[in-house]
Amino acid sequence: MIAPKKITLTIDGKLCEGEAGQTILEIARTNGVVIPTLCYMKNLTPWGGCRLCIVEIEGSPKIVPSCTTPAQEGSKVNTKTDRLVGLRKATLELLFSERNHFCPMCQLNKGDCGLQHQGLAHGITGIRYPYLYPAMPVDVTAKYFGMDQNRCILCTRCVRTCDEQEGVHTLDVAKRGIKNQVVVDMNGTFGESTTCTQCGACVANCPTGTLFDKANAFRGQLVSCQQVLTTCTECSVGCGLKVFTKESRVVSVWGDPDSLVNKGHLCVKGRYQTWAEPRERIITPLIKGKPATWKEALAAIRKASDAAKKTERALLVAPRVTNETAQTIAKLAGKIGRIASYVGSNEAAFVAKPEYSANAMVKLPDADAIIIIGGQPSRDNGVVAATIRTTVRKRGAKLFIFLAPTTNLDQYANVSAPTPSQDESFWNDVAAKLAGVQRPAVVCGPDVTTADGKAVLARITKILADRSPLMVGVPVSANAMSLACSGIVPVENVGAWLAEKPVKFLHIVASDAPDGGARLLEDSAVAAQLKQAGCVVVQASYKSALTDAATVVLPAAIWCEKTGTVTNFEGRQLPVRSVLAVAGEAREDGTILESVFA
């Protein structure tokens, strides 16, 4: 690869170095020259709409926006002349005059607002233009966030985020002139939108109070919160999280922009479902539904566990616990009895012999064809789905979907076959469509382990044999592959596994699963086994039908209260950091297991 040509230019009298093709703003920022912006955002296509980043280039009568103007070798750029500052002030005053930009009654108060910051930085006290007070719509139909158009400055950061990061393009601008506004789909609402994935990336990128999280609106400023970087444990992607906390509660969750996995992007599970959802937390041990001390609970468990033979004891682990908990289980294996992790359908064979797809999230955007087999990334792995969508929509990659129910990805697919045909002509057509593809990527989900899945994979492997495709396997369960590596057998038919030998003592580690482990009870065979077992211990964070059915319930720490590591589908070992103190008498999974079995 040829290194980009270095160029040098003078910005505000300072000699600045950059690369050919970079904009004036980018070079100014890397060289420490501050140019005010509102609509500019790193990782989004420059828009040039807010006109705050205007600069003068010596020798040219024109004023240009620095975010869209490529820098030229040897040019002399001024960013802070009286003329520019005056124009910026006028621009800001026009922005302030248009809609409701009155700070006292804004949810995004005191320090988080880009417009407020620029107004104060430019010393704007009053404005010279009459206020317009238009009545703009407010949309609070989305589950986790709302949009108050009265606060909008039409910077289109949300529109570009929706298009370029999530790849769904739910948001766009409509109407002309003074009536110009952001719209959802065809002027609909978030609630009835079929394209919106509720990922909330637009909320995080909004510089004003227009888009807001319902769970933290009017509850203080993010700039005064503590920030902790941790890892999402809701699926196997392992996105980096930036968690904002204040006074022992989570205020907001953003993507970690420096994470190589998600590059700041998140799906609805990681951004909202872990904390913005009301759930009943278990904070003390319970014996037959009644609060008890740890001593009493452990004594009751010890009595039941000692009464059962080793072969009559079983431990079921949710495939979301940390690697450290898995190691603790492996260490205690001799004392526990039978051990398994309960995974999703068709996942047992998928994760049993882990093949990590190293750097898949970095390589995937470079693919020119993506073949999905037996997986539903848009349901299970939102950020993988977003990467696929943007790769297909923005970089022109072809998309093939086999053996997966129809989702919002199918509209971009060249071939979408929920039940692939065995017909030769169908596969000849697929081969024809894949002709000329140089860098194919095959994204497999758990259903690839079925007979149909294996057949499809064989066909695709044959077609792409000479092109060494990037093979990516994305499980649904968060840490199932790593648990399998620690010797914990993945099991999908839990009822049958329990029925193999009589179980008198059953310990279930549901951990911080949002459903509290209730998914296990969906299988009537499991429910029957639970009734037969003499003692069922459930360690969980949230109350559910499973904890109601348990003999003893032990309170477990949630995602933001534990420390450790998880291994994502790329094989990256990612840190889970404690963001908050553990609530009530809850303890971390490994600690609980040690006190129960050691």
Place this chain on the structure above:
Amino acid sequence: MSKTPVKKSTKKPAAKPVVAAAAPKVKVATMWLSGCSGCHMSFLDLDERLVDLSKLVEILFSPIVDTKVKDMPYVDVGIVEGCVNNTDQEHELKMLRERCKLLIALGDCAVTGNVPALRNQFTLKDCLIRAYEQAESNKICCIPNDPVVPKLYPKARPLAEVVKVDVSIPGCPPDADTIWFALTELLAGRMPQLNEKNMRYD
């Protein structure tokens, strides 16, 4: 208040600096239009600095002093809290503008309209029906129609849309420190330069 026609000031316009720091004391009038009085409260938050201020300034006319004068006096500085909502407020504001040399818009209501201007999105009729016929606390009443009651304008307006404003101090309310900075700068003969370090909008 009676609607006496606004008298033209016979005094000469003051040469700059508008407010001289030397004796005699600078004469000040303050006025409370459509606002919550929070800005006057913030002014009182100057606390012991009020003693220093009183050595340099004399407040002749204000909702927070025992005004002895019958009519609005001619002053050096007029300080106005709140925005213009009705006919009476417009009359008072214009009168003060005629009788002061320097007009300060104090607080967000005076500068932007702020909370009173929230009604500007709706028609006046809808607002009155909501307030006097639909609101639980007001259901026994009706829309006031006594001719003594000043008439509301269709829109609440910030001061700058009615008269010329010389200094704007935003904030809801402005901090006492911001008010102190602005007043001391003016007393020193300078226009106060407010920026992110010494003012806020909320």
